[in-house]
Amino acid sequence: MKTALIALATAATVTGTLASAAVADLDSDGDGVVSFTEMLAVYPTLTEEGFSAVDTNGDGVVDAEEFTAATEGGLIPEA
Ligand SMILES: [Ca+2]
Ligand SMILES: [Ca+2]
Numbered sequence: 057m058k059t060a061l062i063a064l065a066t067a068a069t070v071t072g073t074l075a076s077a078a079v080a081d082l083d084s085d086g087d088g089v090v091s092f093t094e095m096l097a098v099y100p101t102l103t104e105e106g107f108s109a110v111d112t113n114g115d116g117v118v119d120a121e122e123f124t125a126a127t128e129g130g131l132i133p134e135a
Contacts (some may be wrong), residue, residue: 078127079120089117099132106131 080085082090082098092107110118111124118126126132 079118079123082123089119090123091117093133094099 074103079088079090082094082096084097085091092102092104095102095107095110107118108114110131112122112125123132
């Protein structure tokens with residue numbers, strides 16, 4: 057039981073780290089969020105509609121939470 061819990065915690069940590077690393081990779085100006093332009097550099101086929109689908113709170117940028125939700129939901133491929 058204890059081993060299973062540790063395994064779950066480890067899996068969650070790894071997922072979180074990967075998502076953060078992906079945002080950091082896309083975030084070329086280092087402001088902690090990914091703009092449409094920054095995302096286009098990595099995903100050249102992304103449309104504004106596709107970006108809007110990822111930017112769920114509509115503030116014009118994708119934060120780590122939105123990026124994680126998008127990768128888990130299959131909206132954008134894992135970087
Ligand atoms: Ca940025
Ligand atoms: Ca947003």
